Amino acid sequence: MPLNCARCKAARAILKRPKTRDALCKECFFHCFENEIHNTIVEGNLFKPGDKVAIGASGGKDSTVLAYIMKLLNERHNYRLNLVLLSIDEGITGYRDDSLETVKQNQKDYALPLTILSYKDLYGWSMDDIVRQIGKKNNCTFCGVFRRQALDRGAIKLGCNLIVTGHNADDIAETILMNVLRGDIARLKRCTAIKTGSGDNPEENVVPRCKPFKYTYEKEIVMYAYFKKLHYFSTECIYAPNAYRGHVRSYLKDLESIRSSAILDIIHSGEVLAVDEGIKLPVLGACERCSYISSQRICKACVMLEGLSKGLPKLGIVKSSKVKMIKREAITDGKKCDEKCCSFTCKSETDNKTNCKS
Amino acid sequence: MSNHLNIIVEFKGGMELLFDNVTKKELSLPVNSGEDGSAPVEWTIKDLINHLKEKHLKERPELFVNDDSIRPGVLILVNDVDWEILGENEYKLADGDKVLFISTLHGG
């Protein structure tokens, strides 16, 4: 029973859009997909001519499609952006090795320069080292906090004034739900923003970030990659996945199967949730150790590194007075961070996915 | 008289991890013309999903099916067409069909 495309009425439909329930042909799907992202970019004022933009590339579906789309739209609409690929090597044998090969392929296919930064170089610890030290529990927290800083450092090193990430509508709805469930108002505000670290609070990030896929459904990203024959790498991180996010994700998928607009509805809710002026949000200052931006006296990454070297890996993961005590101790140590973690600002883990994805 | 329905099944996007890392299978499904009732008369996608779950799935069935239906987040294409415009579970498989399962649940 061939069905004709709802848009051109001529060609055979190949996909039902989750957003509109329209059945579209391949060409109309490509057109709508690309145009909607272009519109998101224009309406959100995401770029200005001359921006040097680091594309956070993991070799996974979202960042592979992001690299392709950024190059395509930059040329088609003459954004005049200088695009580069930035990958983080967490140092997970057998996981990152393969995905980095995919990123290298992207570099060739899209003719974009690529820089790879490793945790080992930046922090002195690879994820394999960290897991050997702390076991498989909680390592996603380390990975997420370290990755966030790593992307900032890489972008600064490359002279980029902006980072784009492949967070899609499903990811953002998921993060909004998680922050609601955890009652984390500060992050709820941040994760909803299409662009962070610029405008009203220039101090918020070291390098401003934006999410061109904020309103793009995961299904369409995967379908686009399939029909465009874009090769991406998909596997699960070999270390424990973020179980909490996993549950939220299934819940969201179930909601979506009943009501297809659920994802955009949740994003909309996140956007219109206002924080009452009487509510005190954490004030961001600089980490006393490495001077990376932080809402605490010592940033999360420094606390975690401290924990690793002292054999107290729970530091920075559990919030307790005990940790605060150790933190005070750390400050009074008067020791400065070694060079590797200095002169950058950090902040605690944010809207970045913590389940081993950049 | 017994016959066979020949189809190709493919796994992508991490779905293959649940099927022993096999990305492509050629299946010959038994079809009964009606006499002895030992095999189905026809195969729907729903039957295929059950068959894959029972006979081919190697691990973590919960990542493939949910209450006898495909797990939300797994995309299915029949001959490169989204199963959502083909009647989903009720689509009747035809000889030579290529059925592709893509997981969107595996890390990106």
Ligand SMILES: [Zn+2]
């Ligand atoms: Zn069309």
